[in-house]
Amino acid sequence: MQAFYADNFVLPLPPGHRFPMAKYHLLRDRLVSERPQVRMAQAPAATDGELALVHTPDYIDAISHGTLPAAAQREIGFPWSPGMAERARRSAGATVAAARVAMGAPGRPGEGVAANLAGGTHHSYAHKGGGFCVFNDAAVAARLMQAEWARQRRHGRKPLQVAIIDLDVHQGNGTASIFANDPSVFTLSLHGQKNFPFRKEASDLDVDLPDGCGDAAYLQALEHALDELERRFEPGLILFLAGADPYEGDRLGRLALSFDGLEARDRRVFDWAWQRRIPLAFAMAGGYGINIDETVQVQMNTYTLALEYWARWNP
Numbered sequence: 001m002q003a004f005y006a007d008n009f010v011l012p013l014p015p016g017h018r019f020p021m022a023k024y025h026l027l028r029d030r031l032v033s034e035r036p037q038v039r040m041a042q043a044p045a046a047t048d049g050e051l052a053l054v055h056t057p058d059y060i061d062a063i064s065h066g067t068l069p070a071a072a073q074r075e076i077g078f079p080w081s082p083g084m085a086e087r088a089r090r091s092a093g094a095t096v097a098a099a100r101v102a103m104g105a106p107g108r109p110g111e112g113v114a115a116n117l118a119g120g121t122h123h124s125y126a127h128k129g130g131g132f133c134v135f136n137d138a139a140v141a142a143r144l145m146q147a148e149w150a151r152q153r154r155h156g157r158k159p160l161q162v163a164i165i166d167l168d169v170h171q172g173n174g175t176a177s178i179f180a181n182d183p184s185v186f187t188l189s190l191h192g193q194k195n196f197p198f199r200k201e202a203s204d205l206d207v208d209l210p211d212g213c214g215d216a217a218y219l220q221a222l223e224h225a226l227d228e229l230e231r232r233f234e235p236g237l238i239l240f241l242a243g244a245d246p247y248e249g250d251r252l253g254r255l256a257l258s259f260d261g262l263e264a265r266d267r268r269v270f271d272w273a274w275q276r277r278i279p280l281a282f283a284m285a286g287g288y289g290i291n292i293d294e295t296v297q298v299q300m301n302t303y304t305l306a307l308e309y310w311a312r313w314n315p
Helices: 022-034 057-065 070-076 082-103 137-152 173-178 215-232 259-275 292-313
Strands: 002-005 039-042 113-116 162-166 185-192 205-209 237-241 280-283
Touching (some): 057 082, 082 137, 082 237, 113 292, 137 162, 137 237, 173 185, 185 215, 205 215, 215 259, 280 292
Parallel strands (some): 002 113, 162 185, 237 280
């Protein structure tokens, strides 16, 4: 299974910064050691043209050159540096590359499942970032895959419909805003009702969960959400944000899912896509464990399951 990484592009953070940047190289190290079936590749950088399918030219330029106003930079939560700008491009490029591998291209069959070791930057709007999110990788991948689909298919073929299944514990407000008036992209978000962002946008389907929500209630809510997605939409591609932050040991999550509950969550999404033969690209999204090793273990469990479904696509 192909996976793309960008943790070698260092984002320098001040001492005591609360973002757990180390989780990315820890995940890659464990995958290389324990899951050699995952083929690692350095993420390509998303180009200005690719980013402009979603983001405004002024915002792209400001991120590239470090000219964002101080208040807007604080909203992102990272200090600007050339490394920050490059890593943001690579994170978006990783989800684009994973989607291409999952879907395939003329002369190259799709592998069905592929991954970004980071990504899930769903708090980024068209014109601004926020909540540790610079460029919206899922939105860029959705728009670009739709454009490539339109170029590759004969005239009159149905446009590519994309479902973004966002299971990070925080609502995907930026993604919801970007696709608010786009019937070709379905945004589904299961998230903590009282958690960040405190001013939420309207997704196509929002499922608000109470603090302390555990495995059984979460999985029941996910089942109802997938039923509703199927009733209203027919995706040709799924972008899955497999956040580790619903875990009970997460500092910012406020939900109470166990390792087993999160594994059941992931299996349900992978199985839903496999049953319908819908290619799926996934990103890791949030994870802020009190013990960072537990965040990485949640993500390792996601990759173990993904490999199982990749093998079904590629016997």
